[in-house]
Structures are given as structure tokens and as C-alpha cells.
Amino acid sequence: MALSSSRSAFSATCKAFRTCSGAAPCVGQRLGQHSVRQLSTSATRTTDAVETAAEQEQRPRWSYTPERMKGPGFSINVVKEHSRTVWSNNEDPAKLDAMYNRLLGSKGDRMLPDEIKWLAVTHKSFDQGRRGFNTRLAYFGRLIVSFETTRHIMVTPAAAREAAEDSFGREPFKHSALANVDKLNTRQPQTVVSKEKLAKLAIDVGLAEVTRWKPRMPENLEASGLTPVLNTSLFAIIGAISLQHGAEAAQQVVREKILRRLGA
Structure with missing residues (x-):
């Protein structure tokens, strides 16, 4: 009984396979030859693709997205409000150079390479x-x-404070090496260059108009994180100057172009 049932199952499987094989050409004929898309694994490139790559090599790197980094043409993110997807960024090099000149002074646009x-x-x-x-x-x-x-x-002279009178006539010990110890108790770096102060400085020099970003809510830039974004761009410019010209040049820019403008 077991052998008979096995043979019956095998014959039924073969019959179904022959039926499917015979129906395949009919399905292909109904769909038509042009409807079937053939996938190729060859590495050949079309003439249009080669021309596009050649044109991209002539353009600066900042002005386009590399073809191999582009997605399939659609996004898996579901957009609830389509109006929030509309946002434009600066693409004018002259406007960017003007911002660097306002921030770094005359010929400030020449301190860094274009990229x-x-x-x-x-x-x-x-x-x-x-x-x-x-x-x-x-x-x-x-x-x-x-x-x-x-x-x-640490190097800024501390404001003179009146010494408290001691009932026993004692005088506190003083030494030049200990003169700066208490300065960081009254002033902290995060209060001198706070996020709000740096963001205001960035807006004054036009950094907000050339920073490239995508706010989550274009109708409310502050809630989308405008302040930390401007801080990031300002810090990045200082970091780039240090890598390009050295730490001394970057420190001079911080002293003259940031701290002095913040009234420190």
C-alpha cells in the first residue's frame, strides 16, 4: 500500500509539471515579447551613461549627487504633509563667498578650497x-x-574684589600661580559662547542663508533645530581652518572673529 501511494504521488507530480511546462509558452505569447523584462548581469554601460559620468566629472563635487549613491527612485518614508518636502538651499558660490568675507574678513573666501x-x-x-x-x-x-x-x-584679569575684613586681623595668602584658580568659578566657556549667541552671530554674517540642510518643519525653523545647525556650521568652519592652516590660525580666528564680536 505504501509503495502504491508513493507511485501515485510521483505520477501526479509529473503530470502537473508537464501541464505547467506546456502552459508557459502560452502565457509568454499572451504577454508579448516586449512585456517581458530581461535582467542582465553584464558590466556593459550604455553611451548615455558614459556621457553622463563624463559630464559629472567636469562639475564640482558639491553640486551633484553621485549616480551610484542614488536610490531606486522612490522613498519608503510616508509623507504626511507634502508641503514640508519643499525646501530650497543656496547653490550660488558668490553668495557663499560673501558670507565667508563677512565672517572671516577681507579675502576670507580664499582661506579654504571650494569643496x-x-x-x-x-x-x-x-x-x-x-x-x-x-x-x-x-x-x-x-x-x-x-x-x-x-x-x-584664564588670561583675562579678574575684577577687583574687596577683601572681607577679618576679625582677627589675618590676611589671606596670595600668590601669582593661584591668581587664576577661581576664574572658572564665575565664568564658564558655555556661558561666554552659548548656543544662542553663536546662532545670532551666524545669522548676522549670513550663515543661515547659505547653510545646506533640510528642516523637518519648514514653517518653523527654530523648532526644526536651526540653532544647533548654525552652531554646527560655525564650528565646522573653525575646524576646517585648523586643518588647512594650523591651530594658530584657527585660534586667531576664534579670538578676533568670534570672541571679540560676542563681547568677550
């Missing part, structure tokens, strides 16, 4: 980060600003 100038003002939300972004430059620049601000607090 680095655009990279320093590109947030990771712009173009899904496919053209590079300024996070690492900003981390380096933040450390430089914090160090220089701390040094500025």
Missing part, C-alpha cells in the same frame, strides 16, 4: 548626507572654540 567651503556648511540632513556633511569638522572646531574660550577666561 571644503561647501562641506563646512552642509548639514547631514541635506540630501541624506550623500554629498558629505560637516559633523566631524564641527566636532574638531567645537574643541578649538572651547579651548580658546577657556584660555581667554
Whole structure:
């Protein structure tokens, strides 16, 4: 009985396979030859693709998204409000150079190469980060600003304070090496160069108009994170200057172009 049932199952399977094989040409004929898309694994490239690559090589890197980094042409994110997807960023190099001149002074646009100038003002939300972004430059620049601000607090003479009278006529011990110990108790670097102060400085020099980013809510930029985005761009510019010209040049920029403008 077991052998008979096995043979019956085998014959039924063979019959079904022959039926499907015979129906395949009919389905292909009904769909038509042009409806069937053939997938190829060859590495050949069309003439149009070669011309497109050649044109992209002539353009600056900041102005386009590489073809191999583009997605399939659709997004898996469900957009609830379509109006929030509309946002335009600066693409004018002259406008960017004008901002660098206002921030760094005369010929400030010549301190950095073109690619680095655009990279320093590109947030990771712009173009899904496919053209590079300024996070690492900003981390380096933040450390430089914090160090220089701390040094500025330490070397600035402290305000004279009246010594409290001692009932026993004693005088506190004084030494030049201990004169700066208590300065950081009254002033902290984060209060001298706070996020709000740096954001206001960035707006004054026009950095908000050239920073490339994608706000979550274009109708409310502050709630979308405008302040930290401007801080990131400002720190990234300092970090890029340090890598390009050295720490001394970056510290001088922090002292003269940031701390002095903030009234420190």
C-alpha cells in the first residue's frame, strides 16, 4: 500500500509539471515579447551613461549627487504633509563667498578650497548626507572654540574684589600661580559662547542663508533645530581652518572673529 501511494504521488507530480511546462509558452505569447523584462548581469554601460559620468566629472563635487549613491527612485518614508518636502538651499558660490568675507574678513573666501567651503556648511540632513556633511569638522572646531574660550577666561584679569575684613586681623595668602584658580568659578566657556549667541552671530554674517540642510518643519525653523545647525556650521568652519592652516590660525580666528564680536 505504501509503495502504491508513493507511485501515485510521483505520477501526479509529473503530470502537473508537464501541464505547467506546456502552459508557459502560452502565457509568454499572451504577454508579448516586449512585456517581458530581461535582467542582465553584464558590466556593459550604455553611451548615455558614459556621457553622463563624463559630464559629472567636469562639475564640482558639491553640486551633484553621485549616480551610484542614488536610490531606486522612490522613498519608503510616508509623507504626511507634502508641503514640508519643499525646501530650497543656496547653490550660488558668490553668495557663499560673501558670507565667508563677512565672517572671516577681507579675502576670507580664499582661506579654504571650494569643496571644503561647501562641506563646512552642509548639514547631514541635506540630501541624506550623500554629498558629505560637516559633523566631524564641527566636532574638531567645537574643541578649538572651547579651548580658546577657556584660555581667554584664564588670561583675562579678574575684577577687583574687596577683601572681607577679618576679625582677627589675618590676611589671606596670595600668590601669582593661584591668581587664576577661581576664574572658572564665575565664568564658564558655555556661558561666554552659548548656543544662542553663536546662532545670532551666524545669522548676522549670513550663515543661515547659505547653510545646506533640510528642516523637518519648514514653517518653523527654530523648532526644526536651526540653532544647533548654525552652531554646527560655525564650528565646522573653525575646524576646517585648523586643518588647512594650523591651530594658530584657527585660534586667531576664534579670538578676533568670534570672541571679540560676542563681547568677550
